[in-house]
Amino acid sequence: MKDLTNVINIFPGFLGSEDPVKLDQGIRDTIRGVGHSILCIGIGLVRMKSEKYFIKLKYKNMTAYINGLAKDLKMDTSSIYNRLRIGKTYLKYREELENIGFDAGDGVSKLPYLERALAKRPKEEVFLNLMAMGQRDFMDYARAQAGEKPVSDKKWEQRGNILYMEGKRAIIVNKNLSEREINMIMAAMRASCRALERDGKILVVHLDNAEELRRFARIAKRERRRMRRK
Numbered sequence: 001m002k003d004l005t006n007v008i009n010i011f012p013g014f015l016g017s018e019d020p021v022k023l024d025q026g027i028r029d030t031i032r033g034v035g036h037s038i039l040c041i042g043i044g045l046v047r048m049k050s051e052k053y054f055i056k057l058k059y060k061n062m063t064a065y066i067n068g069l070a071k072d073l074k075m076d077t078s079s080i081y082n083r084l085r086i087g088k089t090y091l092k093y094r095e096e097l098e099n100i101g102f103d104a105g106d107g108v109s110k111l112p113y114l115e116r117a118l119a120k121r122p123k124e125e126v127f128l129n130l131m132a133m134g135q136r137d138f139m140d141y142a143r144a145q146a147g148e149k150p151v152s153d154k155k156w157e158q159r160g161n162i163l164y165m166e167g168k169r170a171i172i173v174n175k176n177l178s179e180r181e182i183n184m185i186m187a188a189m190r191a192s193c194r195a196l197e198r199d200g201k202i203l204v205v206h207l208d209n210a211e212e213l214r215r216f217a218r219i220a221k222r223e224r225r226r227m228r229r230k
Helices: 002-008 020-050 062-073 077-092 094-099 108-118 123-132 135-143 179-197 210-229
Strands: 156-159 162-165 168-172
Touching: 020 062, 020 077, 020 108, 062 077, 077 094, 077 108, 094 123, 108 123, 108 135, 123 135, 123 179, 162 179
Parallel strands: none
Antiparallel strands: 156 162, 162 168
16 A cells, blocks of 8 residues: 555564565564553652652652643543553562463453452463453453352353353352362463363363473474464
């Protein structure tokens, strides 16, 4: 398109590529970069607040700094506060996030809802769903009360030790297991069902500890990106 020629010349090279695979990869890499940038902004805001650097910049408090930042950059203050929450949540749960292989490409926009979900549901289930769900699904999951079906999860519903599909019993877990074990199995089943609905594939891998999980997740993500570039 002729009207795009001048614009393309001042942006990253992939925009001018005639290869759809390179264009697609460029789009994907840029989206991941956006998530990384948002996370960096959030961590920077946390430092600005916790170390009171705003005082050296002649601001009375963090609120005044954020208001000034929003005015200078023509942003809504709500967007800046959201990035601050992302930074705080990431730093608070950094170890757990690294253990499951979470990175900026997995959707930092889900992080403001992490603590709400953790207040109602088992920790293992929450972090599993943080990785498996998209942003909208995780928001609905975090907002729903424990035991309540998330708004966006209309097809699959857990009631005690039974997983229902559109109101019909689909999976029954031994009720003699602990509540924690049942919830973990159900979370894994729901994530698997969503993957299958989207024509995905399931791979079950046994890992002995959190360190193995963290390393395996990072290697798997790197390999998946490499395969998709082909």
